[in-house]
Amino acid sequence: MIYKEAFAHYESKMERNADLAYPVIKNVYENQGNKFKRIVVPFTDGNKTLQVVTDLEKSYQTNGKQLVTDFEKNISLAIIDDAWKTHLRKMDELKQSVQLAVHEQKDPLLIYKFESFELFKKMIDQVNKDVISFLFKGEIPQETANTIQEAKTRGREKVKTTKDVIPNMDERAAQSRATGNRQRAPQVVETIVREQPKIGRNDKVTIKNVMSGSSKTMKYKQALPLIQKGEWVLTRE
Structure with a gap:
């Protein structure tokens, strides 16, 4: 029941986005269609703005529905690409941190496999949340609804990401000890x-x-x- 209502709300919102963009798409196609093959339409979720590239002719012929399809594809691929690059960086950091496991008489390879699998599960979960969040919140900014740009080949934009530090074995042990100290009375340890x-x-x-x-x-x-x-x-x- 909740899924049907959420999906109906999403479809209604995408129809509004298509209706909002279509007059501009129609104007560009009818007056400058011989100049542009693809166009760029901005979408925002309120926090960040992503540029969606769509085929001008197909968007015109489908009354803006092609723009919605390209919006779903572009947003999903952009979020997955960014998440995967962050995941690879975390894997490199993990490879460095597991070396200290040998001092605790543990197998570094076993710890690496376990921790890397946990990182992958977290990445998948975060990608699903980010994609769904942007798809539901994404809309064409009102102040730029009439702005259409020609899609040109550009260099990849640098995406600023927050570096999540992966604690090494000593730091994780210190965190565990700190948590234990808050839960029980201090003990004298030799x-x-x-x-x-x-x-x-x-x-x-x-x-x-x-x-x-x-x-x-x-x-x-x-x-x-x-x-x-x-x-x-x-x-x-």
Whole structure:
């Protein structure tokens, strides 16, 4: 029931957008149709404005309905593209942070797989919310309803995104301890310090690839450049 009402509201709103844009589309097509092949129509959700490219002739022949179809396609692709680029950046940050898992006697590869799957699920959920939100809120700005621009090949616009910092293992442990301290009375914890033997440059060490899980044994001076790149971690046996 709610779905039907929401969908009916959406269709009604898209019809209003088509009716609002059609007089301008008609005027451009009849008077300047030989100049323009595609046009750009702005849509906004109240917070940001995105440019929708549509075919002038098809929009004219369908009384503006082609514009609505292109609006749905353009908005969905723009949001997915932006979300995917942000997701790839987060995956790179995650690859760096999981290296510290070896100090907690945990498998970095296993943690990487688990955390990356959680990031992917969050991305899908956010994409669905953003697409639905913009489709329902998106409309042609009243002050620019009569503004039609020719669609030209342009460089990709830089989208300013907020960098979400992914906490590393130590930071996540600190957050967990802080949460636990708020939920229970403080406890006296004895800190045990274990001395790790110093690794010489010519000592044999074993390293593991965080992506494939494969292991190699080599001298520490040879393994160090691989560890610094973030693709390999030092294992402690």
